Amino acid sequence: MTDRYSEDDVVVAVTRLTRTQLVGFIDGDLVKPQRAPDGYVFRRVDIARLELLCDLSQDLDLNETALGIVVSLLDQLHAARQDLADLAQAIDTLPEDLRTRIEAALKKPD
Secondary structure (H helix, E strand, O other): OOOOEOHHHHHHHOOOOOHHHHHHHHHOOOOOOEEEOOEEEEOHHHHHHHHHHHHHHHHOOOOHHHHHHHHHHHHHHHHHHHHHHHHHHHHHOOOHHHHHHHHHHHHOOO
């Protein structure tokens, strides 16, 4: 299985996606494929994002403005989850006494 897909591959893979919608999603910066000399190149994550965009736009009837807001919020949530995972990993590298103090501080009632 490949990690790079052409525009034609994407329209075939995402069955609910039309070429017009694909162009609109790209123009609206809702999906950001890589630019290649012979067109756009998409990754698996782009295909997943396009499937989500089709679901939101077709099933929930969201317009491009609403899609932009929802996708922005999802991106922010994903980034926050990654930041939290990075923080937890950094805490795991600290000496035991510091980890214990951090754990205690997190458990304190307000």
